[in-house]
Amino acid sequence: MSVFTPLARPELEAFLAPYGLGQLRDFQGIAAGSENTNFFISMEHGEFVLTLVERGPVQEMPFFIELLDVLHEADLPVPYALRTTDGQALRELKGKPALLQPRLSGKHPTEPNTQHCAQIGELMAHMHLATREKPIERITDRGLNWMLEEGSNFISHLGEAEGALLKQSVEEIERTKPGIMSLPRANVHADLFRDNTLFEGTHLTGVIDFYNACSGPMLYDVAIAVNDWCSFEDGKIDAPRARAMLGAYAALRPFTAAEAELWSTMLRVGCVRFWLSRLIAAESFAGQDVLIHDPSEFRQRLEQRQETHIPLPFAL
Known part of the structure; x- marks a missing residue:
């Protein structure tokens, strides 16, 4: 526990x-x-x-x-x-x-549908709009610089195929970092997984665990949410769920051309962040009675994100 x-x-x-x-x-x-x-x-x-x-x-x-x-x-x-x-x-x-x-009411959704995803899209947009004009500044300790450093260090801990995937990802982050950091910013949750939300049926009753929140690109929040809420077990994106979330978000806060250009990259960045943190946790807490999420889940999603077939609504 x-x-x-x-x-x-x-x-x-x-x-x-x-x-x-x-x-x-x-x-x-x-x-x-x-x-x-x-x-x-x-x-x-x-x-x-x-x-x-x-x-x-x-x-x-x-x-x-x-x-x-x-x-x-x-x-x-x-x-x-x-x-x-x-x-x-x-x-x-x-x-x-x-x-x-x-204590907020509700339960974590285990099998999200398009209605759940649309409400999460709306929630993110409202949260970003509430803080976009004047973000409360906080630099995350698990941002791009952390990914570059920890990713480079961790390559040697992995097998050949996984090491090559991580190396390729680190190189992409290094290459696209200036563009990512210039995207529109606000305060972001940065960990908006299903188990950090509460629903009664399909009605959103709460968003919790803001301890990874920071100031940063709004698109990063969207990518993290899509990767969790809109993925099948094999890591592929479920198009109807993703379109429901992205459409609901864009109806309130339209995406920009720069965000559309970096969308595929940001989905991969979101996978790298949680693949790395889970790999580190698995090593650090091995043998201890601590909840450790499966790192392979995000390695698999990262493999599936090498090609992205769900564009932002801006690009439709």
Whole structure:
């Protein structure tokens, strides 16, 4: 179970007391996390999620708090940091930055259809539009420079075919980096997978886990979402789902010519980012009781993205 920092009931009760939410009824570690420690918290006055941030410097936490406040004020279904009775949002527990947020309703969709994908497209567009004029700056620690460095280092860890695929991908990122960095920017979620969303039926009720969010190219967010939401098990893109997501997005925030030109590249970049992070996690946590996502899933998707047959709506 991915609870890196276990908690005892007395220390949790002491932490929760300043929120004025009544007595602690129950708490439970969330096994699905792979980077942070999360607990479901049941209080006398509601249901909440407590996050202990395990990765990333403390000084960046105000970014996440501000971003979620902006998105919450834009009426988007996101969690936001609750304040204590004296106004504190960011606190510390067991030496880790800690945030308490409302628990959103719904479940992760396991078999997304075109309706799910259209709602994700709309959500992304609204999120980008809410921050495009004045992005809250944060440079991601898993951006293009990280991919170039870690990718180059990891080639030797792989077999011949996989190493060649990664080498080719690193070279493409190096070649296209200036163009990617000049694409239209906003704040992006950068990890908008199915397990970071909540639905009731086909109605989107929540988007969670913004701890990879940053300022960057909006197209990067779109590529990451398409790679997860619109892929078959063999890694190929499901055209109806992809068109539903891209069409819903473009209806609110039209794509540019530069984005259309780099679309295929960005789909591959999105695959490289998660293939690498999963490879690193598999090595780092081998033999430990930590959730590790299968790296081969994104290697397979990267192979399938060498040719892209689903253009952006701009290019239709």
